[in-house]
Amino acid sequence: MAEAFLKSSPSLKPAALPRASPSFRLRSSSLNSVRLRRVFDIFDRNGDGVITADELCEALDRLGLGADPSELRSLVASFLQPGQSGLNFDAFHSLHRELGDAIFGYNDGGEEEEEDDMMEAFRVFDEDGDGYISAKELQAVLGKLGLVEGRSIDRVYEMIGSVDRNHDGRVDYFEFKNMMKSVPVQIS
Structure with a gap:
């Protein structure tokens, strides 16, 4: 189908x-x-x-x-x-x-492909390709998805602050990767 x-x-x-x-x-x-x-x-x-x-x-x-x-x-x-x-x-x-x-098609590539998947997900948010997810970029992606979090820049800064380990106001790839691997998800 x-x-x-x-x-x-x-x-x-x-x-x-x-x-x-x-x-x-x-x-x-x-x-x-x-x-x-x-x-x-x-x-x-x-x-x-x-x-x-x-x-x-x-x-x-x-x-x-x-x-x-x-x-x-x-x-x-x-x-x-x-x-x-x-x-x-x-x-x-x-x-x-x-x-x-x-x-x-299916191809189980293990850890290398898992890393590629993670990098590709990061690139969706890093719209300008500079290696960081800025508040503006995060807000744009959240807005495209129609999520209410994208309506408030203060909420976006709060979201970034929750994963920004080096406190530079942006999310780098390693912070993104850490967040993706550590955030629990409820399964109903």
Whole structure:
């Protein structure tokens, strides 16, 4: 089903994805669940524990990866359990795995690919490529995702301060990596 969706959705083909690479697939067992849960929680706009096709469509649009809503509804429906109105985390994980396999294939590269995944995630926030995540960059990414934290620069500075170990007002790669590995994520 995912492969058919990709063939009919040119905006989601690998060449059209920004910085598309095999590391899109969250392969690392140590970080996979944490990262995917964060993505799930961001996409679950109303916090009800499920992602509807509309929420997924809105999230993809905000990220510049828009998809045809009717095709997306069909894809999401193929992963729904009877009686569900949206994807719970397990169904979202299955959708992610199938899309990852369809786009990039599976390749378990271990620690080296885990490091590549982490660097790519850092680059999403480091929009100017200077090696640091500034308050302005963090606010821009949070805003693109429609998160309320991005509306207040004071809240953004607070977020940076919570991981900024050298107190320079920015987040470097090592601070980012430490944060990603140490922040607990609730799994419902």
